[in-house]
Amino acid sequence: MSKKPEKLIDKKGLRLDGRKAGELRPIEIEVGVLPNADGSAYIHQGKNKILAAVYGPRELHPKHLALPDRTVLRCRYHMAPFSVQERKSPAPSRRDIELSKVIREALEPSVFLEYYPRTGIDIYVEVLEADGGTRCASITAASLSLADAGVPMQDLVVACAAGKVDDTIVLDLMDTEDKVGEADVPVALMPNLNAITLLQMDGILSLEEFEKAVNLALEGCRKIYPMQKEALKAKYVNVKEVEE
């Protein structure tokens, strides 16, 4: 691992990768990358590279898990062994299991689960390269792949984190900032309904700082949302352009 840097924010107010406090990392999103999945998406946020795939709604196996009144949403968050500096064991860790649950619960309110009883929807999130804030990027990508699969949903879900680094509230933490910094607040949002579906906090913040962090994270979500929407539309608009 690289050495712990002394200063996370320099005299000019710039962060380790040259960003300002309220600036996002560059984001690229692509939809429909996996031909075998019902829906899929790929997100490249800073150094994060994440693939999300959706299968279903389909017959649920094992069958005893099926519910008579709604779909069962299942999610598997997994980090590739080569996604971090030190090789990560491919077996699901405590953290992987927690993130799977957190991602599932962030997406559940957006999906009309009651439309297809006795079935299951499987979401697979594979982190190919991790650089902090993977849960947020995963939620953004997984929500897109649900839309790409044609699952009826109330709204897309966008996620973004804010945190405290060197006594400053900053947006979209990268790996070092996440580990060395004081606090991290990931937030997931359904932008059109203005509803928060995920809110976590890791670290210590005063009430004022917390409020500031949440608002900054929400602002970040609203900045990512248009990109997410464009990515979803791009798959179909491209066909149009070729023809005209």
Add this chain to the structure above:
Amino acid sequence: MPTFFERRQLVTPGDLLAEGAYIPGENTYKEDKKIYASRLGLVEYEDKKVNVVALRAFYVPKVGDTVVGTIVEVGFNGWTVDISSPYLALLRASDVLSRPFRPQRNDLSEVLSIGDLVIAKIVAYDRAHDPQLTVGEPGLGKITRGQVVEITPSKIPRLIGRKGSMISIIKEETGCHIILGHNGIILVTGKSLENEQLAMMAIRKIEEESHTAGLTDRIAQMIQEEKTKQEGGKEK
């Protein structure tokens, strides 16, 4: 009572489509007098009704639909059929065999075995039960020849066209017999392999470009071009 998009504009889930006294149609939902989209698709405002024509969707069974399915399991009293929907369909043995049968004596896999394709009609389906099929009508039953193409089921209406204009062009031009399963699986049977391939090519093109204007004319043109190409190839 404003509407927020133009007709046939691309919308994503969660987009606010209309506000006020509108009725939510397909792929939309209403909350607090506001109508939102629930799928990626094209908006259609039809009087007071707001619809979204989905670009990506899966097949939800409906009683009376004709579907093309694959046998995935042979049981004691019938077959399980994959109709590429969230639910597996059931085909009862008593429906296929007109004579009385005994599970001990008759081997059902002699009639239909795993992997066989069938054209069937949905006779019963609701939230609590899997769809049930019948083959007891003319034109239904096991598929013995032809080729199948799979498309997104929401595009079947586009493939049919206004009053069947699109599908009749393909049928006429290629001389193929085409059966549209409402579940998005299409059976093409023609006199020759070339004809079948031509029809399949046209169907795939329609699927890809279903949301563009003037498609019927372009398809007719494409089939003509391909036909002359094929004829030219034969002469050489």
